[in-house]
Amino acid sequence: MTVALMAVVILAASLAALLQFFGIYCRSLIAASVAQPLSPEIQEVTGITSGAAGPEDFPRVVQLLRLCPDFSNDRQQLSAIRLYFWLVKSARWTLASLLPDVRSWAETQLAQCAYFAAVALDHRVSSSRTALAAQMHDSR
């Protein structure tokens, strides 16, 4: 009985902590990318200017990321941000009618996820260019 009770307490507290730490971790990844400017080329392709992404941009930028070869090994971080995007979107959908503040917070978070993805796309494009240049240099 004591063991089961302990397990229930630990399970509930751990799940709450998991959600919280995951959110903070994702926001720390996003915060590191917010300060990075986007190249003019990526701004043109994605329609996102520095610091002005919208929540609806995220799926489109993720589609573009799928087309781009991954030389920068950022797949795990992108998967984490995609999960975070989905969780925040679900929170907006379910809680926004009850708590009005949640809507504006969620909109900001979703827009920042889109900006993170655009920065990742920028990195991938520049890494691909570097790899291609190195390949051409080797083949000469």
Add this chain to the structure above:
Amino acid sequence: MAIWILGTLSEALVVVCIYRRGALRRYFFLSSYMFLSALVSVSRFRVLLHYGGVTSPEYRYFYFYSDAVLTIALFFAVISLFSLVFEEMRIERYLRFAAVLLLAGTAWFSYAIVSQSSARIMTHFAFELSQNLYFVGLALTYVLWGAIVKLRETRTQLIQIVLSLGIYFSAYAATYALSNLAPGLYSYTRFLFPAFGCLLPLTWAYAFWRVPENARLAPARLLEVAQ
């Protein structure tokens, strides 16, 4: 199998990254834990091959006993992170004392719970100790995160290391608690352990490989992240 290879390789990668950054002394306990973890992964695979199958009692015993050892090593890695965050206050001696006291307290508490209700005390003790240490680790990581926010610690690498630990501890503590609550679910939860086991080396490898040691988050951004 793929998860196992990925986890072991990223554990080795963390050690290599720390070594190449010249931070082996600074992150001694973290790299020792990762090295030990890689060693245990290889040993588990040998036991798995030798005794055939993750459901074999030999593998399960080896898994949970080795996990108890790894948890203790990780506990000391967390304490070493406390030393890094509080390094300017020079309270290392008190931290070490508190760590030993907390570890002994958790071991005693686990034994007290198990001795009331179990016949195979040693096996259940190892399991209970791991579960409780993961939970204590989670609580310590919470305190550490609180200290980071309070002291305006802005080193991005350190912040990501601590947050990864929080995710890892909470995921593991939840899985242990679920296994404890419903032993019948072991055939499902056994896949969660190695999957969550990959999280920590992958995120640490990213932090040591991609994030420059001198990278800083703006203090205002740190508060925004913490909310």
